[in-house]
Amino acid sequence: MALLVGVFLTKTPDLKHESIKEVMRDAVLHESNRISLFGIMEVNPGFISALVVSVSLLLFAAIIRIFVIPRFKIMPGRFQMALEKLVMFFTDFAKENSPHRYGFLSVYIFGAGTYIFCGTVFELLGIQAITTHGSPIALPAPLSDINGAIAMGCLSYLVMLSGGFVESRLKGIGKGLKDFSMPLSMSFRLFGAMLSGVLVTELVYYYKALSFVLPVFIGVLFTLLHALVQTYVLIILTSMTYGELTEPTNKKIKRA
Amino acid sequence: MNVPLNIDWQQILLHLLNFSILTLGLYLLLFKPVQKFIKERNDYYLGLDKEAKEKLSQAEELKASYEQKLNSAEEEIEEVKARSAEEAKAAADEVIRKAKEESDKIIADARKAAELERTRILEEAQGEIVALAVEATEKLLAKSTSDTLDQFLYAVKEE
Numbered sequence: 001m002a003l004l005v006g007v008f009l010t011k012t013p014d015l016k017h018e019s020i021k022e023v024m025r026d027a028v029l030h031e032s033n034r035i036s037l038f039g040i041m042e043v044n045p046g047f048i049s050a051l052v053v054s055v056s057l058l059l060f061a062a063i064i065r066i067f068v069i070p071r072f073k074i075m076p077g078r079f080q081m082a083l084e085k086l087v088m089f090f091t092d093f094a095k096e097n098s099p100h101r102y103g104f105l106s107v108y109i110f111g112a113g114t115y116i117f118c119g120t121v122f123e124l125l126g127i128q129a130i131t132t133h134g135s136p137i138a139l140p141a142p143l144s145d146i147n148g149a150i151a152m153g154c155l156s157y158l159v160m161l162s163g164g165f166v167e168s169r170l171k172g173i174g175k176g177l178k179d180f181s182m183p184l185s186m187s188f189r190l191f192g193a194m195l196s197g198v199l200v201t202e203l204v205y206y207y208k209a210l211s212f213v214l215p216v217f218i219g220v221l222f223t224l225l226h227a228l229v230q231t232y233v234l235i236i237l238t239s240m241t242y243g244e245l246t247e248p249t250n251k252k253i254k255r256a
Numbered sequence: 257m258n259v260p261l262n263i264d265w266q267q268i269l270l271h272l273l274n275f276s277i278l279t280l281g282l283y284l285l286l287f288k289p290v291q292k293f294i295k296e297r298n299d300y301y302l303g304l305d306k307e308a309k310e311k312l313s314q315a316e317e318l319k320a321s322y323e324q325k326l327n328s329a330e331e332e333i334e335e336v337k338a339r340s341a342e343e344a345k346a347a348a349d350e351v352i353r354k355a356k357e358e359s360d361k362i363i364a365d366a367r368k369a370a371e372l373e374r375t376r377i378l379e380e381a382q383g384e385i386v387a388l389a390v391e392a393t394e395k396l397l398a399k400s401t402s403d404t405l406d407q408f409l410y411a412v413k414e415e
Contacts, residue, residue, distance in 0.1 A: 041266070044264075047271060050271055050275075054274050054275075054278040054281075057278060057281075057282065058278065058282070061281060061282055064286060065286065074297055083286070084290060087286075087294065107279065107287055108279065110283070110287050111282050111283065112279070142271075146263060147271055148267075148271045150271075151271035152271070154268075155272055155275065
């Protein structure tokens with residue numbers, strides 16, 4: 001009913017300056033809609049999103065560090081418990097998947113998990129930015145930018161290789177290089193998953209008739225769901241491979 | 257070089273730098289302090305647990321020593337009891353022995369007194385009998401006639 005009322009009460013759509021094909025293509029490639037980074041260079045909107053998410057998270061963390069953590073109690077309150085659960089979740093996750101070496105891994109997956117989840121949910125806010133052409137654009141999820149997804153995939157792979165190197169030097173790197181397709185698969189999986197949400201949302205919003213009520217379910221649920229799923233997929237892939245690469249060799253076990 | 261899919265190495269590096277700074281910041285501002293607090297709390301609880309275990313072991317040691325003392329006290333009590341019983345028995349035996357001696361003495365004295373009394377009575381009775389016999393003889397003699405004496409003498413002569 002709300003959908004029908006919305007359709008009939010609004011004007012017929014004006015001619016849009018972009019076709020659906022162009023909108024979709026731009027959502028994937030960001031070729032035309034670029035944003036100036038402090039006048040230094042033009043970047044994809046995804047990078048601006050990444051900066052906004054990072055600064056917001058760091059500010060939030062700083063506020064917690066200054067005002068909340070010094071007041072932590074032995075018997076925790078709700079917020080303290082939530083923070084402790086969050087930290088313990090990533091620590092336990094790393095410990096479970098990589099029992100031999102998990103210190104650095106837990107920090108990495110904490111950062112990556114927080115970034116992917118918050119970055120994905122960030123697109124729900126619909127923060128507007130002005131492109132270099134002067135048109136407004138809603139900032140997308142940072143990882144819906146292929147450059148961001150590649151960066152995250154490659155960094156995760158580097159983290160795994162570093163774990164292998166620390167544990168077994170060149171042999172560890174050799175073991176890691178066997179899965180040479182992993183950075184590519186991780187990057188494009190992340191990119192594809194993030195992009196699916198963006199494309200569905202773009203599609204829904206492009207047609208006025210679909211932009212009532214439906215976005216509440218499609219946009220929010222899709223975003224929340226794939227935020228959780230992608231966070232989980234990346235951290236579990238990273239943790240498991242890191243765990244495999246940091247397993248002690250037979251010689252070390254015998255010596256121990 | 258025009259890379260397909262709008263891949264831009266500069267932006268990849270910028271994303272890497274951004275994410276690295278974010279992870280470092282989150283680690284220093286959030287992860288490390290929270291983990292440190294959790295560790296401190298765990299240490300606190302472990303300390304409490306250790307302290308409780310030490311106190312428990314001390315209490316168990318005390319309990320064991322008290323039980324040992326209790327056992328030795330019970331043994332001591334048993335010994336004292338046995339000793340007291342022996343002493344009581346000895347004392348009772350002594351009392352009984354003395355009582356018996358005394359009773360024996362009393363009986364002996366009584367017997368002796370009775371004997372003396374009997375002797376005295378017998379002596380008195382003999383005296384009385386003698387007196388009576390004398391008196392009877394005298395009476396008989398006084399009553400007796402010469403016939404009687406003659407008959408007596410005659411009889412003695414016939415025999």
